[in-house]
Amino acid sequence: MIETINLTKRYGSFTALNDLNLKIEKGTVFGFVGHNGAGKSTTFSILATLLAPTSGAAFVNGYNVSTEAKEVRNHIGYMPDFFGVYDQFKTVEYLDFYGASYGISPAERQILIPQLLELVNLSNKSDVYVDLLSRGMKQRLCLARSLIHDPEVLILDEPASGLDPRARIEMREILKELKNMGKTILISSHILPELAEMCDEIGVITNGELVASGSVADIQEQLQANKIINVKLASDLEKAVLFFEDHHRVSTVTKNPNRDMLSFAFTGNDEEQIALLKKALDHGLAILSFSQEESNLEDVFLEITKGVDFA
Incomplete structure (x- = not known):
């Protein structure tokens, strides 16, 4: 459904994206994780046909983003990290305008x-002017806009950025519903635990390069060479400490x-x-009890990017 082959974007001597190779199957929710400036938005802009790559290729539903841009746009719904709204429109007029455009x-x-409007929980705001909506409502309205032509693929760049906890929960529930509808979703976010809950697979990008990719469980397993084990005892805590300290696989x-x-x-x-x-x-x-601590997506990201210079 989405594929990139050695996708690269350079600005003079600066490489924003370097030989990105991704393959996202139909119906997959893929989370793109990375620090600010890592290359996430550059990738999304290329896939949305808004930015030409320096080299390499990208395909959406079999269409080349560089040579078949019109076909690609018919198959994607794109929600950028910064979006514009027409404040003089009412909510229903805003969607009507974009529907007519398609x-x-x-x-x-x-x-x-x-x-x-029902899908994004804005039915009661249909006759409200867009400039009177809260930020969370505007985010959900822009998500509805990206769905107006029923695209098979959604490219969502930081859809929960700047939202309060309640608005993030609402956005997360909407994305779960879209996943259940069979949409292929490529999403980036700094709310890493929420990505882990929603995504089938994740990719970690740093300084323009993909450093890890796969299911959340697979990546966690790869990184758990140093597992943390918690032990609860009924008695003899000191005896247990001496026992475990003596084992060659145990430390700290x-x-x-x-x-x-x-x-x-x-x-x-x-x-x-x-x-x-x-x-x-x-x-x-x-x-x-004898249990292993589960690492979350934040632990995974910190471990993968250990020693990486984000400057």
């Missing part, structure tokens, strides 16, 4: 626009006497972790 008939628009044992708990870093695989628990039980330790 050649949708008045009769079809009359049916379609109320459905879009810390204890919480108030809760009869300890934690440690573990470098072994799953089988070695099972063997360690069995050995601890055979050793007579009164273990109530």
Whole structure:
């Protein structure tokens, strides 16, 4: 559905995007993660046919973004990180204007626009002027605008940027609904835990280069060479500390006497972790729980980009 092949964008001696290779299948929600200036918006602008690449190629639904721009635009809904609205329009007039721009008939628009307003939770704002809407409402209105021609692909650049917690939740729920409708969604965000909840796959980009790509679970697993294990005991905390400190796969044992708990870093695989628990039980330790901490998308991003200069 979306594919880039050695996609590169240079501005003089500055490389904003370097040999980007991506393949996003139909119906996938793909999260693009990166710091400001990493190359996310450059990629999105090229895919939306708004920016020409220096070299390489990009395709949306089989159409080349450079040579078949009109066909690409018919298949995508694009929501930039900074968007304009026509303040003199009412909400329903705003969508009507864009529907007409796409050649949708008045009769079809009359049916379609109320459905879009319902989807983005703006049905009660249909006759309100756009300049009177809150930022979150404007974000949702622009999402409705990008859906006006029922595109198969959505390219959403920081759709939750600047929103308060309630507005972010509303946006997240709308995106889940679009995912359930089978849309292919390419989305970037700094709200990393929310991306992990919504996305099937993620790509991490730094300084114009893709440094990791795959499912959230796969990338987390690759990075968990140093797992954190939490152990809760019924008794004998000090005995347990000495036992785990003596294991060659264990380091950095810390204890919480108030809760009869300890934690440690573990470098072994799953089988070695099972063997360690069995050995601890055979050793007579009164273990109530033995669990591995789950890393979130922020942990993944920090680990992947460790040592990267973001200047």
